[in-house]
Amino acid sequence: MELSAATLLPVALASLAILVSVLRRSKSASSSDKRRPPGPPCLPFIGSLLHLVTSKAPVVLRDLARKYGPVMYLRLGRVDHVVISSPAAAQEVLRDNNLNFSSRPNLLVTETICYGGLDIAFAPYGAYWRTLRKLCTMELLSARKVRQFAHIRDTETLSMIQNVRAASTSGKPVHLASLLLACANSITAKAAFGEVCDAELREQFLTAMEVGVSAGGGFCVGDLFPSLWFVDVITGLKGGLWKARRQIDAVFDTIIAESEARREKKKTSTTATAEEDDILSVILQIKDEGEIKFPVGNTNVKAIILDLFIGGTETTATSVEWIMSELMRNPDVMQKVQAEVRRTFDNKKPQDHEAHIEELHYMKMIIKETLRMHPPLPLMIPHECRQTCDIGGFKVLEGSRILINAWAIGRNPDSWEDAEVFRPERFEDSNLDYKGTQYEYLPFGSGRRMCPGSNFGLAALDLILARLLYYFNWSLLGGMRPDELDTEMIAGATAKKKNPLNLVATPYNVPMETQS
Template identity: 40%
Template sequence: MASLPLHLLLLLPLLAVVSFLWLHRAVSRRRGRGGGARLPPSPWALPVIGHLHHLAGALPHRAMRNLAARHGELMLLRLGGLPVVVASSADAAREVMRARDLDFATRPVTRMVRLVIPDGAEGIIFAPYGGGWRQTRRICTVELLSARRVQSFRPVREEEAGRLLRAVASAAPPAWAVNLSELLSVYAADSSVRAIIGSRFKDRDTFLAMLERGLKLFAKLSLPDLFPSSRLAMLVSRMPGRMKQHRQETVVFMDALVRDHEESRAADDGDGKEDLLDVLLRIQTEGDLPVPLTTDNIKSVVGDMFAGGSETAATALQWIMAELMRNPRVMQKAQDEVRRALAGRQTVTEDDLGDLHYMRLVIKEALRLHPPLPLLLPRECRNSCQVLGFDVPAGTIVFVNAWAIARDPKYWDKPEEFVPERFEDGKIDFKGTDFEFIPFGAGRRMCPGMAFGLVHLELALAGLLYHFDWELPLGMEAADLDMTEEMGVTARRLQDLRLVPVVRVPVPVE
């Protein structure tokens, strides 16, 4: 969130006084009505905007961590007209995602999201908890993202990883830096899109550009989202128009995409292999489902899977490589392991990944320090309930600050340092049972595509460590590497990661 304008800063003392008087009257009115709810503690608020000013000038997960240090592990914020509870400890996360998982098993859908995804056409991310969501989740885990299905896309991943390595090797003359952020984004996007909609789709670049625009729109909280009951917010905001335009573009494009797949299936002119869209269309045609799978549902699932499969993988890979450059000891240890395991090989395949124990620790440690979704995906309280002794009213949005929990000295020794060896004993993992470390979430709403994403990470990282030594651009030291984040759908690096690759093991030509 951008810094507050100067004129608002000058008004803050006056607004603070007004806010105190307003809150005093609100509390008095509630007591007069006999309200006895024990709500989580909150910082001081301003009229209308609530606690938004506390988030100004900082990334949300960082600002919320700082507020939680003063106000508690479970904290209530009012962001405009939205009541939000933030869980910032492993105990609070365990209450939300295990003990009270059913009460928090649905997702909030903002006014702007609803303009793009009509009621009843949700995929897996935004679907409300119920029979439709359970069915879609089952399809994802059994049909789309099962171990067998993920393995079936191994040739696609290995081909795209080879393309990534060739691009690195040929991107610039020796001693020139390559934009590794850009190359990793292309790798993750192409690997995901080929698995989801197939190599035969001729307009893949247009599809990628359209979804990138959509991701940027979904990442923003607009005035109508912050003030959902305000007609004025809808009138003055440009976001509704942008969302409607994006929906129109998406409908036209996705209709053509589905039609292309349906025609190919009817003509049986494929190679016998199903991409994930083929699987969804087959399940729809078979029709043996308690809740009908509509074409709009299928389109939403395709968009959800792309966002989950590409954006998060690219973000994680960039942070992993950045941390390795900042920690030469860890880089050397990881490269030594990879090169011992693959000695004499020309290429890295997925058969080689099983022996790379330390590299997996590196991935875990990077996910601890840099979870791609630092606040996870928001949940919504379905039924009024208690968390850690506080009342959480129905309709409240709940964020779990996985980033803050993973850097809490209460759970981690030297939490700000990059030390993969902390996972050596195997006692803590990211599979949703250790609430000190939940980059993929936990409970019913845990990310179903974890295996799909991790194999992309492992294959690309092993290739980058095996084939290349890595140096910083001329004149840079490890401590100079900018690790500033920016917040979009994921917590990306603000600056592209530019590194100098030095070929150690030649990359085979195509």
């Protein structure tokens, strides 16, 4: 959610022409103005945008909320924003007024990369979105379907372990970020497409998707200044997004054609069953059988699959990197969790590892604690107010965009003792879970628009982390002390480590028959 100085320049130039009219404000404020949430002073035309010329927007917004309150007004360009920074205010938005805040704003990235809002994440609230949500939870990402992909997780995580082993035997540091992203992407690709998506197609797809995710994490001029939509054209941003969209389309067209051909062959086979179907095949089958009440074309199919990739790759990889960073900063915790994993996995065949994940209670606490401090989407995806209402005693106007600062909520000292301290044991006797019903803990959101793919992502995260801890001992480079390892972030749509984690891996002495 970063705004660069370069982006502000054309806005500032354009503002000169209308600055005089903006300054001619009425001295009498309307009753709705009097009751709007408090917030920092607004500059003419650009409002409070200067506060977000930073790569740490969640931190800045948390600090502003300490001064102005947990329901805070920001005028960003010409658009009203309300920032939510407390569990009580989040509950009002996500539960008490859930329906009123169940839609999404129409953004440039929605129009381009997300196929005009035909995806699950950005589709406006209505019958189409409700159908997609039901399709996702009941068919595409159900608990049964996630279990069905266990063999993919097993194969791809073992492949990652072999890559780490190769780096360790050559004496090279392990660049975890790239290995984790490649592993998460392979798991998602094979679950989504089966075997029809080769490495070259995946690389083309990831390159294009990176453009979209990067743009989605920031502010486009046209999103904040609708009358200045042409600035995104002049700067090339809109053209770049459409170029990425065409590249994604080309990859999807190839994959869908191959999947359709494979499905035709399977119709004559007596050995294939529905249980063997990848997610794309399931969607195409549902589309062909006309089970969905509205017309579904290949564009809809692409939009649905795109969401799965965006939600199942970078967020999973980034979360594991944060977990490993926190473990390296806390050697006692690392020692304790590795003892648990090795006690559980020793003398087990690799293909049986996932069946024993639920026995790793301490590792589960570590994951929860890391997601508290480093939620995958620190500001979530913006909500849009559909009808003027009250939140926290303040009036939120129709059309306002709502930013929920999950990063700040997870570090709220009123909810968490020693909120800035990494202490997994706080979850030992806690009933907090990922369901989004306890508003002090929202790593995957809450309400109608909470992440429908959390089970899919967590299943991959669990096995990736468990195997990294089982197969290797880890140390910092060059004699670095644990307290010297930084946890600085760069927050866009997701919150990455500013300095990627590089570690030295030493293979754990596992009997060879359990390694292969």
